[in-house]
Amino acid sequence: MQTVDVLVVGAGLAGLHTARLLARHELNVMVVDRRRSLSAGIRTTGIFVRRTLEDFDLPDHLLGPGVRDVLLYPPSRRDPIRLTSDRDEYRVADMPGVYEHARRAAESAGARVVLGVRYDGSSAGVVRLEGAEPVRARFIVGADGARSRVARDLGLDVNHRLIVGAELVHTIASGTTTPAFHCVLDPRVAPGYLGWVIDDGHHAHVGVAGYPDAMRAGVRHLLEEFAADAPGHADPTGPVERRGGPIPVGGVLRRLANPAGLLVGDAAGAVSPLTAGGLDPCLRMSELAASVAAGWLRTGDQHELRRYDGQALRGRFRGRLLLRRVLAGVRSHAAAEAAVAALRGRAGRAAAARVLFGDGSFPDTDPLLARPVVNRYAAS
CATH class of the missing domain: 3.30.9 (D-Amino Acid Oxidase; Chain A, domain 2)
Structure with a gap:
């Protein structure tokens, strides 16, 4: 059974961006997605707002x-x-092209992306996968959409609205x-x-x-x-x-992380509750998530996990x-x-x-970052 530091479930924009940043922290990162092609099953129009275009190198x-x-x-x-x-x-955006670009960026950083593999649950750090052998993971990132199974398995909050x-x-x-x-x-x-x-x-x-x-x-x-x-x-x-x-559209979930894993993207409710825009928040929250996960895996200090505070984010867009x-x-x-x-x-x-x-469509996560992270989307 292979062992990884982080298993990311879901190869959407949030999952791939998080994986790239984690790999740049020199962690062993694996991404799995049930789709056999990133051009299949696209759910978003792909509208990027000015704030995202200004802050990220798309x-x-x-x-x-x-x-x-x-x-x-x-x-x-x-x-x-x-x-x-x-x-x-x-x-x-041409979203199939954006996903493929994000995949190449993640792989260039050192992450491994495996398609055609379905997450089938986890227990005691062992992740069951349909289409592949089980994987032992120190940490799981749920980037598996609005009805996240990872969230349920980890005992984290789930979207209801x-x-x-x-x-x-x-x-x-x-x-x-x-x-x-x-x-x-x-x-x-x-x-x-x-x-x-x-x-x-x-x-x-x-x-x-x-x-x-x-x-x-x-x-x-x-x-x-x-x-x-x-x-x-x-x-x-x-x-x-x-x-x-x-x-x-219920806003960022309150309980987003625990010692076993955390949530990003739609799984975290990282969507503007009014406009239903999710591309800007998925990139911003992924940066915070990667910093938190890397800090936790490096130090074992649960104060790192407390930085990924959904309640603090919710309070900024009542x-x-x-x-x-x-x-x-x-x-x-x-x-x-x-x-x-x-x-x-x-x-x-x-x-x-x-x-x-x-x-102001989504709160800025920068104040929750204890130290700077790379704020760029393009592969280095």
Whole structure:
């Protein structure tokens, strides 16, 4: 039976970024993922916000054109509110390419990435794997998604407040669209969240998300209904890809780590509770997680684990959690029309711009870092 310092379960962006940073601490790191290809089973649109683009060296050739305009639509789809930034606020990534880039970065740092292997539980440091021999691991990192099995096996907190999303990806001719982010607040197709259209210069992403208990027609049916007349989009060719899955919106979990392991990414609830954006928080929390795990494995001092404090992070965005509850309560056509109407005034537009263009979508983890870590995504 092989022995590793750290076994990372899940080769998404959070898992691969954490693995790379841990390997740079000269730890023996292994990453396993049940997918046989990182281009399979993608669940995210791949929208990177300005804050992430400024703070991390993302591969520019894998990012679409900058998006400065956001259009907010009521259920009637008439007279949208246009918000325009003087800077590029969003860029949509080629996520298969980003995952492969992250994999190469992790492997270049010394981590081993094994695909086609499913996590099947752990006990007393021995991890059972479907498709491979068991592994003895000193520490386990759960990067296995919103419904993390690792979290349950380690006795850590699990996500309970989830929305479910689905998306169609369409090919578009380069240069035929003006980059914009179209957001539709319509509880008939996206109860408690919204529908969206955004393009990366090569593909248009058309999606909906909402609370599953209110999606009586089913998310796939509602997506097809929305896509039939989604604003800012025309599709003569049909979708080339479907994406979707659960999204945690309850905020960062309180209990994230113990001596046996910790959680990152969606497994940790590292998603903005209001906007449901998870790419920026997964990178930021992965840096803290890697520092904590490396310190714990080096010293055995449980004060290291206490730095990975979900309660401290939750306390820094109570307002977003409150707004999430407000948005969840918008369940009627009339309420949605009124909500958009309330944003048309100067104060409403300023509030919307602060959410969509501001820097506070997820708390900064830097104060929780006891010492500096490499804050760069590209392989060294």
